[in-house]
Amino acid sequence: MIFERIEIKKGVFVSVVKTDKFKTNLLTVNLLTPLSADTASLNSLLTDVLKRGTVNYPTMQSLNKKQDELYALGLGAYVQKRGEVQVITFELSAIDDTYTFDKANLLEQAVALIGELIFSPFIVDGVFLPEYVAQEKKNLIDSIKAQINNKSGYAIQRCNELMCEGEPFAVNTAGEISIVEQITPEALFAQYIKLISTAAVEVFFVGNRDSSDIAELVGKHLPFSDRKPPALETIVKTNTDEVRRFTEKMQINQCKLSIGLRIGTSLKSKNYIKFALFNELFGGSTTSKLFVNVREKKSLCYYCRPIIEGIKGVMVIASGVDAKNKDIAYEAIMEQLEDIKNGIISDTELYDAKRSLENAYREITDSPAYICTWYLSRIIAGRTDSPEEAADSVDKITKQDIIAMSKRMALDTVYSLEM
DSSP, X not given: OEEEEEEEETTEEEEEEEOSSOSEEEEEEEEEEEOOTTTHHHHHXXXXXHTTOBSSSOSHHHHHHHHHHTTTOEEEEEEEEETTEEEEEEEEEEEOGGGSTTOOOHHHHHHHHHHXXXXXXXXXXXXXXXXXHHHHHHHHHHHHHHGGGSHHHHHHHHHHHHXXXXXXXXXXXXXXXXXXXXXXHHHXXXXXXXXXXXXXXXXXXXXXXXXXXXXXXXXXXXXXXXXXXXXXOOOOOOOOSOOEEEEEEXXXXXXXXXXXXXXXXXXXXXXHHHHHHHHHHXXXXXTSHIIIIIIIISOOOSEEEEEEETTTTEEEEEEEEOGGGHHHHHHHHHHHXXXXXXXXXXXXXXXXXXXXXXXXXXXXXXXXXXXXXXXXXXXXXXXXXXXXXXXXXXXXXOHHHHHHHHTTOEEEEEEEEEO
């Protein structure tokens, strides 16, 4: 695979991963803006409203019909969080022109359609159609309310919010119900204009095309102007003043124990690869200490795995346990971390962790979506190393490197969701 990144306008970049590995092309248009409680709800609602229709295809039915005509291409929009950056993503997936019946220029038609979705939304009297806004507000509020139904995900979210209280990372990228309720069509349209005019733009393409061809298509159908985007910074704390503990009561069969830690580094650091191997050995694989010792041998957890946010430099060890075993499970989990700090790492554990991490990095290249996610995170962190380069560097990491990384871990927050 060949990676190339080009700035086609000030603040507007096109990144191309050229490969003949896939029969479909994937293109994502990502607008990057600081994560803020003031705008997160607006941006989240905006993606839903924009999907409702365009000037030429003003209804979901007509837009879906057009997608079907273009070999059922996939078209979507959503928000995501990368560190303390909110990313507004527009995505299309279309089969490569080589595999169309008539060798039609499908890619250009697809890029033109996503360009229309972004730049020519369906508006009435200078704002988004109030009916669409009202309907999508209701849908978004229902979606935010439903977050609590996934108890495992909710516990992880709450642990992160409590651990990073007062930091932008604590903001729910989907939005807050009280703010969504107050959004008007006028306010939403104003945010739309501001976003497409000022946000940093990162366009990614994965497929068998030259970067110059994609840059030309993007310039033609995605008329972003020159811009000076706001700074995209993420607060990374490497230590804690005190360990805080929280318990939330809920009608729930299985206690959700979430342990939040500051990992002592971030994706910006050249040492992050050492942390990644530490994590693989600690809890990131089926041969890890948490899986083998806490889940399998001691049977203390139904599941036990670390959830990492590398750009932010935080980890939540998420587990499902019987409430009566909560304290025992906590001690067993922390014991595994202490063992690594004390150098209790067998040659077999180290070998298995290295092979597992190498395979995980190489498997990224098997999925266009994973490839886009990989480079998006790295560009936000200020780097562009490839998955293959990461895989090749794993073997150079020593046991002492892992021990040193483990000693940088700082326990911050312990949260439990239970009856």
